[in-house]
Amino acid sequence: xxxxxxxxxxxxxxxxxxxxxxxxxxxxxxxxxxxxxxxxxxxxxxxxxxxxxxxxxxxxxxxxxxxxxxxxxxxxxxxxxxxxxxxxxxxxxxxxxxxxxxxxxxxxxxxxxxxxxxxxxxxxxxxxxxxxxxxxxxxxxxxxxxxxxxxxxxxxxxxxxxxxxxxxxxxxxxxxxxxxxxxxxxxxxxxxxxxxxxxxxxxxxxxxxxxxxxxxxxxxxxxxxxxxxxxxxxxxxxxxx
Amino acid sequence: xxxxxxxxxxxxxxxxxxxxxxxxxxxxxxxxxxxxxxxxxxxxxxxxxxxxxxxxxxxxxxxxxxxxxxxxxxxxxxxxxxxxxxxxxxxxxxxxxxxxxxxxxxxxxxxxxxxxxxxxxxxxxxxxxxxxxxxxxxxxxxxxxxxxxxxxxxxxxxxxxxxxxxxxxxxxxxxxxxxxxxxxxxxxxxxxxxxxxxxxxxxxxxxxxxxxxxxxxxxxxxxxxxxxxxxxxxxxxxxxx
Amino acid sequence: xxxxxxxxxxxxxxxxxxxxxxxxxxxxxxxxxxxxxxxxxxxxxxxxxxxxxxxxxxxxxxxxxxxxxxxxxxxxxxxxxxxxxxxxxxxxxxxxxxxxxxxxxxxxxxxxxxxxxxxxxxxxxxxxxxxxxxxxxxxxxxxxxxxxxxxxxxxxxxxxxxxxxxxxxxxxxxxxxxxxxxxxxxxxxxxxxxxxxxxxxxxxxxxxxxxxxxxxxxxxxxxxxxxxxxxxxxxxxxxxx
Numbered sequence: 001x002x003x004x005x006x007x008x009x010x011x012x013x014x015x016x017x018x019x020x021x022x023x024x025x026x027x028x029x030x031x032x033x034x035x036x037x038x039x040x041x042x043x044x045x046x047x048x049x050x051x052x053x054x055x056x057x058x059x060x061x062x063x064x065x066x067x068x069x070x071x072x073x074x075x076x077x078x079x080x081x082x083x084x085x086x087x088x089x090x091x092x093x094x095x096x097x098x099x100x101x102x103x104x105x106x107x108x109x110x111x112x113x114x115x116x117x118x119x120x121x122x123x124x125x126x127x128x129x130x131x132x133x134x135x136x137x138x139x140x141x142x143x144x145x146x147x148x149x150x151x152x153x154x155x156x157x158x159x160x161x162x163x164x165x166x167x168x169x170x171x172x173x174x175x176x177x178x179x180x181x182x183x184x185x186x187x188x189x190x191x192x193x194x195x196x197x198x199x200x201x202x203x204x205x206x207x208x209x210x211x212x213x214x215x216x217x218x219x220x221x222x223x224x225x226x227x228x229x230x231x232x233x234x235x236x237x238x239x240x241x
Numbered sequence: 242x243x244x245x246x247x248x249x250x251x252x253x254x255x256x257x258x259x260x261x262x263x264x265x266x267x268x269x270x271x272x273x274x275x276x277x278x279x280x281x282x283x284x285x286x287x288x289x290x291x292x293x294x295x296x297x298x299x300x301x302x303x304x305x306x307x308x309x310x311x312x313x314x315x316x317x318x319x320x321x322x323x324x325x326x327x328x329x330x331x332x333x334x335x336x337x338x339x340x341x342x343x344x345x346x347x348x349x350x351x352x353x354x355x356x357x358x359x360x361x362x363x364x365x366x367x368x369x370x371x372x373x374x375x376x377x378x379x380x381x382x383x384x385x386x387x388x389x390x391x392x393x394x395x396x397x398x399x400x401x402x403x404x405x406x407x408x409x410x411x412x413x414x415x416x417x418x419x420x421x422x423x424x425x426x427x428x429x430x431x432x433x434x435x436x437x438x439x440x441x442x443x444x445x446x447x448x449x450x451x452x453x454x455x456x457x458x459x460x461x462x463x464x465x466x467x468x469x470x471x472x473x474x475x476x477x478x479x480x481x482x
Numbered sequence: 483x484x485x486x487x488x489x490x491x492x493x494x495x496x497x498x499x500x501x502x503x504x505x506x507x508x509x510x511x512x513x514x515x516x517x518x519x520x521x522x523x524x525x526x527x528x529x530x531x532x533x534x535x536x537x538x539x540x541x542x543x544x545x546x547x548x549x550x551x552x553x554x555x556x557x558x559x560x561x562x563x564x565x566x567x568x569x570x571x572x573x574x575x576x577x578x579x580x581x582x583x584x585x586x587x588x589x590x591x592x593x594x595x596x597x598x599x600x601x602x603x604x605x606x607x608x609x610x611x612x613x614x615x616x617x618x619x620x621x622x623x624x625x626x627x628x629x630x631x632x633x634x635x636x637x638x639x640x641x642x643x644x645x646x647x648x649x650x651x652x653x654x655x656x657x658x659x660x661x662x663x664x665x666x667x668x669x670x671x672x673x674x675x676x677x678x679x680x681x682x683x684x685x686x687x688x689x690x691x692x693x694x695x696x697x698x699x700x701x702x703x704x705x706x707x708x709x710x711x712x713x714x715x716x717x718x719x720x721x722x723x
């Protein structure tokens with residue numbers, strides 16, 4: 001299974017071009033679009049989002065991950081293997097949290113280069129062909145990579161900010177709910193929110209936080225928009241009083 | 242064939258997670274996203290939209306339907322079989338119009354429960370696995386269900402309001418065009434609209450109504466936006482003078 | 483491989499209905515959504531966008547193209563074969579640039595008609611079944627077509643305007659970069675932009691133009707929005723000083 005995780009924009013033609021390359025390189029593999037609207041240009045926020053979602057997919061899944069503001073620049077293209085899954089993308093920290101939460105991992109720089117490498121679309125020309133090869137059981141040319149080239153040791157284990165807003169206005173944070181006590185409150189933009197089990201446990205219109213289906217702290221309003229009611233945007237800081 | 246009908250939001254990561262479960266449970270079945278932006282939280286409006294679109298799909302199609310504001314609450318998960326098709330989703334009225342327009346149907350409550358059932362994402366954890374099993378020819382554990390648990394006898398046979406707005410600003414209503422006479426006018430927000438066959442029969446910029454490709458009364462403006470020009474939103478009432 | 487190129491709107495239910503018809507008619511063919519937001523109602527702008535993207539796909543690809551404001555009206559449904567690829571859609575100029583840039587081509591009017599042909603949705607009822615048949619190696623009933631019925635000889639070889647805006651606010655034009663000199667500047671809304679190789683070669687926030695991954699002149703701002711900063715919309719004129 002091939003999984004796309006990008007900031008290309010929902011319905012963007014870049015996704016279709018990626019799919020065409022993946023289909024040709026790995027004809028038998030299903031291709032699943034997980035995120036097309038990961039936090040744009042923000043490899044750090046995206047790293048926490050990716051780490052929360054990857055465990056939902058089976059071993060052997062190959063993730064093609066493109067949140068890559070430095071495309072065409074110095075960051076190394078890389079492959080990370082962890083927990084039986086494979087991640088292909090830029091070495092800009094996007095895989096830092098995946099690696100950190102794994103018992104072990106193997107990181108490599110991609111040394112293979114295609115005949116045509118457009119400077120602005122490594123997703124199509126470099127990452128997709130490598131991911132398709134790996135999904136088909138073929139190898140791609142790789143080399144050793146230094147930790148300093150891709151690790152981000154200064155990033156915290158959890159990111160106390162909004163890292164995704166869904167269409168309902170629910171705000172996903174980079175905090176793992178398993179780290180929270182049952183009566184932990186969450187503060188955001190001056191509001192203090194208590195924990196609930198799910199939407200239907202709260203009155204319509206009431207804001208709360210809960211452990212979402214991927215294990216993250218999520219801020220929500222029953223049948224309403226937390227983004228609008230609490231003024232949340234990507235990057236809004238969360239605090240734990 | 243598996244068909245997704247949800248209010249999850251276009252391009253939402255929830256759709257990707259559903260697809261992953263469906264692919265694993267029914268590897269050979271194509272998965273088609275019909276609606277990701279069905280009327281949010283509004284099982285009633287969604288019921289008329291679903292009933293108009295389901296007949297386009299072949300017998301044997303399994304629909305996974307999630308417009309489910311009460312997720313984690315009391316509404317029963319259910320399976321409806323009607324006209325050779327199968328519908329999996331919440332028993333909140335979403336299948337009322339499908340059932341009512343069928344010559345016969347079979348309704349069951351889903352009694353199977355997964356090992357992990359997140360309180361907020363029954364689409365992924367409960368409905369998708371059951372749909373995949375049914376699409377693969379396997380059974381899912383079900384039990385009898387009372388009419389009172391899921392039927393909505395007070396809902397009318399046709400819903401005289403806007404139930405969907407497409408990207409052009411065309412407004413789909415819950416009224417079946419086959420019930421209308423050839424010269425039936427439609428009133429909305431004080432405007433009276435006459436019937437046309439299709440867009441190109443009207444001058445550019447003129448508002449009209451027509452029988453859309455799924456048999457519903459649709460309000461449109463040739464090469465313009467009925468939503469903007471007539472002030473239409475989801476839920477805007479229609480009347481027949 | 484079947485490729486969808488439409489102005490139906492991202493995530494629209496029209497796409498799902500097209501996919502259902504294509505899956506049934508060509509069960510083994512992958513279906514790739516390239517554009518769902520091609521320039522709405524604008525067959526001319528769309529023609530340049532299509533011609534820039536088609537060469538990315540392999541010979542044998544069947545494109546289903548629907549930018550068709552005249553649906554139900556006089557424009558002929560047609561099939562164009564060029565460079566080993568097949569294009570199915572309305573004869574309203576949408577295939578003009580494809581044909582003009584090919585060494586040779588074969589154009590035919592579609593004479594086959596389905597049992598049910600909704601006047602507003604030829605994409606589903608006419609173009610999709612024909613495309614599926616062609617993708618499966620079957621013929622569709624066609625006849626000769628006059629140049630005057632579908633060619634647009636007055637259109638220029640390159641279109642000096644914005645023909646697509648992506649989610650980052652990058653603006654794709656209908657100009658081919660290969661026609662430009664290395665130091666060619668581009669003027670738009672009073673701003674003069676120089677050429678760069680890619681985003682990371684420019685300071686954050688600086689506007690420039692570059693040859694995008696499909697060979698077109700694209701106006702961009704490194705980690706910013708050219709649409710917002712330069713006031714670009716679909717149709718904004720470009721000039722070459």
